[in-house]
Amino acid sequence: xxxxxxxxxxxxxxxxxxxxxxxxxxxxxxxxxxxxxxxxxxxxxxxxxxxxxxxxxxxxxxxxxxxxxxxxxxxxxxxxxxxxxxxxxxxxxxxxxxxxxxxxxxxxxxxxxxxxxxxxxxxxxxxxxxxxxxxxxxxxxxxxxxxxxxxxxxxxxxxxxxxxxxxxxxxxxxxxxxxxxxxxxxxxxxxxxxxxxxxxxxxxxxxxxxxxxxxxxxxxxxxxxxxxxxxxxxxxxxxxxxxxxxxxxxxxxxxxxxxxxxxxxxxxxxxxxxxxxxxxxxxxxxxxxxxxxxxxxxxxxxxxxxxxxxxxxxxxxxxxxxxxxxxxxxxxxxxxxxxxxxxxxxxxxxxxxxxxxxxxxxxxxxxxxxxxxxxxxxxxxxxxxxxxxxxxxxxxxxxxxxxxxxxxxxxxxxxxxxxxxxxxxxxxxxxxxxxxxxxxxxxxxxxxxxxxxxxxxxxxxxxxxxxx
Amino acid sequence: xxxxxxxxxxxxxxxxxxxxxxxxxxxxxxxxxxxxxxxxxxxxxxxxxxxxxxxxxxxxxxxxxxxxxxxxxxxxxxxxxxxxxxxxxxxxxxxxxxxxxxxxxxxxxxxxxxxxxxxxxxxxxxxxxxxxxxxxxxxxxxxxxxxxxxxxxxxxxxxxxxxxxxxxxxxxxxxxxxxxxxxxxxxxxxxxxxxx
Numbered sequence: 001x002x003x004x005x006x007x008x009x010x011x012x013x014x015x016x017x018x019x020x021x022x023x024x025x026x027x028x029x030x031x032x033x034x035x036x037x038x039x040x041x042x043x044x045x046x047x048x049x050x051x052x053x054x055x056x057x058x059x060x061x062x063x064x065x066x067x068x069x070x071x072x073x074x075x076x077x078x079x080x081x082x083x084x085x086x087x088x089x090x091x092x093x094x095x096x097x098x099x100x101x102x103x104x105x106x107x108x109x110x111x112x113x114x115x116x117x118x119x120x121x122x123x124x125x126x127x128x129x130x131x132x133x134x135x136x137x138x139x140x141x142x143x144x145x146x147x148x149x150x151x152x153x154x155x156x157x158x159x160x161x162x163x164x165x166x167x168x169x170x171x172x173x174x175x176x177x178x179x180x181x182x183x184x185x186x187x188x189x190x191x192x193x194x195x196x197x198x199x200x201x202x203x204x205x206x207x208x209x210x211x212x213x214x215x216x217x218x219x220x221x222x223x224x225x226x227x228x229x230x231x232x233x234x235x236x237x238x239x240x241x242x243x244x245x246x247x248x249x250x251x252x253x254x255x256x257x258x259x260x261x262x263x264x265x266x267x268x269x270x271x272x273x274x275x276x277x278x279x280x281x282x283x284x285x286x287x288x289x290x291x292x293x294x295x296x297x298x299x300x301x302x303x304x305x306x307x308x309x310x311x312x313x314x315x316x317x318x319x320x321x322x323x324x325x326x327x328x329x330x331x332x333x334x335x336x337x338x339x340x341x342x343x344x345x346x347x348x349x350x351x352x353x354x355x356x357x358x359x360x361x362x363x364x365x366x367x368x369x370x371x372x373x374x375x376x377x378x379x380x381x382x383x384x385x386x387x388x389x390x391x392x393x394x395x396x397x398x399x400x401x402x403x404x405x406x407x408x409x410x411x412x413x414x415x416x417x418x419x420x421x422x423x424x425x426x427x428x429x430x431x432x433x434x435x436x437x438x439x440x441x442x443x444x445x446x447x448x449x450x451x452x453x454x455x456x457x458x459x460x461x462x463x464x465x466x467x468x
Numbered sequence: 469x470x471x472x473x474x475x476x477x478x479x480x481x482x483x484x485x486x487x488x489x490x491x492x493x494x495x496x497x498x499x500x501x502x503x504x505x506x507x508x509x510x511x512x513x514x515x516x517x518x519x520x521x522x523x524x525x526x527x528x529x530x531x532x533x534x535x536x537x538x539x540x541x542x543x544x545x546x547x548x549x550x551x552x553x554x555x556x557x558x559x560x561x562x563x564x565x566x567x568x569x570x571x572x573x574x575x576x577x578x579x580x581x582x583x584x585x586x587x588x589x590x591x592x593x594x595x596x597x598x599x600x601x602x603x604x605x606x607x608x609x610x611x612x613x614x615x616x617x618x619x620x621x622x623x624x625x626x627x628x629x630x631x632x633x634x635x636x637x638x639x640x641x642x643x644x645x646x647x648x649x650x651x652x653x654x655x656x657x658x659x660x661x662x663x664x
Contacts, residue, residue, distance in 0.1 A: 015651045016644050021625035025644055027651050029659055037544065039501035048638070053648075059662035065499055079499040086501050097662050118660050130544040130568055144568055146546035147503075148575035148637070156641045158648055162624070194486055195538045195564050228541065230567050255658035262656070294486045294541070315485045315536060315585075322484075412543075414495040431542060433490040435513045 002269035004166050005235050006201045009141040009266070013124045015158055023160040029123040029140075031153050032109045033060035033096065035087040036414070037128030041151035042090035052094040054157045059118065060091050060098040063108045065414040068377050068404035071101045080415065094154075107380020107406040110134040110348040114218065115382055117247025121236035121263040126153055131348045131430065133224040137217035138244070139236035139266050141201065144225065164230060167200040168274040171208040173283040178463055180358075181216030182350060182428070182447035184208065184280075185223045186288040186298045192278060194296040197229025200276065203268065204234050208282035214243040215354035222349045223430050226295040235267035287462045289335055290432045290445040292323035297432075299335070301450060301462055307331035326434055327442050328422070335460050338444070342425040343374040343455040344437070345448055346404075347411040350428035351379030355448040356387050360395040362452035362463050367399055369458030374401035375417065377409040401455070413438045426454040469577045471634030472607055475558045477531030479603040479614065480521055481595040485536035489569065492540065492548040506551035522555075526600040532559045534591045534603075539580075540569025549576040559605045561612065561621070563588050574627040575637065581605055581612060581621035590617050607632060 003011070016025040031054075038060070045052070052058060065080040075081035084101075091098040099105040105112055110131055113119040121139035126132060128150040135142035149159055169188060189196075202224050204217075212220070217234050224232030241260060244250045251259040290298040291305050297320065299306060308320035308331065324331065329338070345351075345359050356378065368374055376396045378384035384406055387393055393403045410417040411429035419425055419441025428451050432443040444460060453461040453468075497509035514520040521527060533552070539562040540548060549572045552560065559579045573580045583591075594614050595601055604613040605621075607628060612619045630637070641648075 016647045018626075021629070023626055025641060025647070027648070027655075030662070036498050037546070040503045040546075043501075043503070050638075056661045056663040064495075077499075083499050083501055118662065120660060123659070128544055130542065132544075144544035146544050146549070146568060146572035146575060148546060148572065152638050152641065155638050156645075156648060157652075158641060158644075160637060160641060162626070194541050195566070198564065198567055225542075225568075228538070228566060249660045249662075251658040251660070258656070259658050294488065294538075318483075319485050412490075412495045414498065431488075431490070433488045433542060435494060436490045439494070439513055 002272040004268045004272045004274060005139060005203055005233055005266055006141055006164065006166055009122055009124065010163060012122065023162045025158050026124060026161050028126050028153050028157050028159060029057060030113070030118055030125045031058045032113055032125065032127035033058060034063050034109050034129065035083045036064040037147050038150055039083065039086045039090065040147050041154055042094065044151040045154055050155045052096055052154045055095040057157060058096045058154070060087060060096055061106055061109050061112050062087060062101055064408045064412065066101055066407045067415050068407050068409050068417060071405045104381050104385065107383065108348045108351060108408055110222065111352060111379035111383060114138070115380060117244055117249035120244060121240060122266050126159065130225045131222050133230070133232050134218050134222040134348055136221040136224065136231050136233040137214060138240055139233060141231055141233065143230040164201040165199050165275040167197065167202050168277040169202050169204050170277065171204065171206040171280045171282050173207055173281055174211060175208050175282045175285060178449065179285050179287060180447040180449060181212050181219040183285060183288040184282070185220045186290065186295070186445060187285055188280065189223065189227045189295050190298045192227050194226065194294050195228040197224060197227040200229050201231040201233060202229045204232060209234060210237065213354060214239060215352045218352065219349055223295065226430060236263050287447065287450050289450065289460055291327065291329060291335065292320060293326055293432055293434050295430065295432060295445060297323055301335055301460060303335060305329045305331055305333045305335065337459060339459045340424045340426045340444065340454055341372065342419060342423055343372065343451050344410045344425055344427040344429060345374065345451050346377030346379065346409055347429035348379065349430045350448050351377060351383065353383050353386050355428065356383065356392050359448040359452035360392040362449060362466065362468060363399045363456065364395050366456050368401060368455050372455060372458050374455045375404055375410065376401050377404045378406050380406045410437050412436060426451050426460060469634050469636055472577060472579055472631040474604065474606040475531065476602055476604040477558065478527065478529055478600055479532040479534055479591065479595045480527045480530035481592045482521055482533055482535040483592055486538045486541055487535050489540060489542035489545050489548045493545065493551045498545055498547050503550060504554060506547055507554040510551040510555045524599065529556060531556050532561065532603045532605060533557050534561045534588060534595060536588065537562060537564040537585070538566060540566040542566070544568045546572040546576065549573050549578050553578050561588065561591065574630065577631065579605060579607065579631060581623065583612065583619055583621050587619040
């Protein structure tokens with residue numbers, strides 16, 4: 001029978017089929033761990049006298065709460081320090097390898113998997129973080145789990161799960177110049193809504209998706225959860241294989257040939273059916289930005305802040321009224337007339353080398369707008385090293401931006417990098433929830449290119465506004 | 469996990485959609501390494517607003533939360549479930565729940581009862597007309613009773629069974645160790661490892 005990509009990966013990992021209403025038991029190929037959602041899981045193992053079944057399929061890194069300044073010194077915040085120390089102690093006790101601060105592979109968990117070559121097509125990948133969907137860019141079935149499930153995977157290397165429904169998101173034609181993967185996924189979320197993907201795994205397809213780099217594909221899959229979907233996937237192709245080949249953990253020699261042979265069988269079969277399909281025309285897209293407090297509240301950057309009175313759905317109308325009040329925006333204001341205080345470039349959505357290069361190209365030789373602060377946080381220590389080798393750090397520093405060490409940073413404001421009350425940011429991250437980047441902070445989600453142009457002009461802007 | 473059969477308690481009307489996990493518990497409270505003690509963090513930013521429903525003294529002992537659609541969107545933090553349970557909530561009623569939040573609730577013993585938009589509206593009206601009114605949620609019959617309102621709710625049958633029995637997933641899976649062993653013996657040897 002013709003199968004979709006996600007069905008193939010699922011079927012290849014069923015340890016035991018569920019009978020009746022019971023879930024399937026699914027094998028996990030890679031379990032990524034970080035300091036925030038794991039301590040209670042390790043405690044659970046200890047209490048029950050259980051071991052980590054496969055430390056060799058598990059790896060930890062420090063990302064969510066680590067500082068991005070002075071990482072050679074002990075973490076100043078005692079609660080953050082205790083959590084990071086708990087991770088180190090737990091990993092050492094249970095034999096789980098870890099990339100701690102100072103290690104070249106340390107960084108945001110979803111940047112680390114791909115850069116080491118651990119993330120490969122056809123795998124099942126889980127992590128106690130909702131943005132695990134990022135790894136779906138390689139044709140892996142990857143999704144976020146809660147701490148009880150983290151404990152379950154540590155103990156058994158499996159998860160009891162019911163099959164996801166399948167949704168094809170087909171993006172035909174080519175993206176216009178200056179329109180990025182971030183604009184594309186923000187447009188999709190605005191179209192399907194924050195709950196539109198609930199229960200589904202999304203498969204992104206079509207010419208515009210095929211033309212994306214691996215970094216762009218990761219940006220798309222990363223934000224699948226913002227549309228309510230547990231996972232997003234893209235079929236592996238030559239772009240995928242070229243990205244993986246030669247990386248530290250990639251198969252080598254004969255193993256590479258075997259892996260390739262298998263990976264080429266993964267794309268969705270002709271004639272396979274999806275439970276639902278959404279179709280977009282890439283040619284109609286333009287840079288996109290959020291105006292509200294959930295990622296579905298977005299419009300083209302060239303548009304104006306919408307009027308809540310125009311929403312026909314009463315729930316959406318109330319949510320829009322509340323969002324505008326929180327964001328301190330008036331209906332009808334052109335988004336390009338919205339001035340920002342801070343620009344954040346980084347996160348698991350847009351903290352990879354390609355994102356930094358794209359922003360640097362726009363910023364090169366220019367200065368930040370007056371009174372505007374920009375912080376640039378590479379997604380991993382390796383990305384930081386690579387950027388420095390290319391001189392990108394000097395571009396950002398020369399413009400007046402701050403150049404930081406790797407971590408989740410201002411994306412979720414767990415570490416000292418936070419917005420203050422009323423501060424407005426253009427952010428390349430993934431969530432514009434109330435207070436997400438700091439209590440009272442206001443977030444506009446944008447692409448790295450829009451972030452860079454905004455940093456120079458001071459108001460929400462695209463490279464075209466700089467004559468680029 | 470404690471079994472859930474039936475529960476009656478004060479219902480709190482939370483007239484908001486997209487109650488995301490950052491609202492349920494802000495990230496700064498996720499630095500703690502314990503599984504309990506999050507009641508002070510629940511809806512932290514909204515607690516500063518006097519008009520916020522849980523600031524009314526009558527809801528101090530509320531155990532059933534009635535919220536708008538897309539409850540629990542956002543992050544995978546199970547702390548959101550712990551904070552709700554530490555506050556005293558046993559049930560959340562909503563027209564739609566985010567997948568990860570719903571899964572986490574089932575693991576922790578918090579019942580997520582999915583109802584229609586109409587039922588949510590009826591329950592809000594009922595609770596707002598009579599603050600402190602009680603709601604009964606019966607899991608075996610999947611029924612909600614509140615005054616004159618009688619409505620059914622949806623829940624995954626497997627989650628329902630686990631909640632009724634108070635079963636721990638790891639214990640269930642441990643009975644399938646032979647099958648896990650067999651699966652591992654047949655796994656391709658080129659699959660990546662995290663260790664040297």
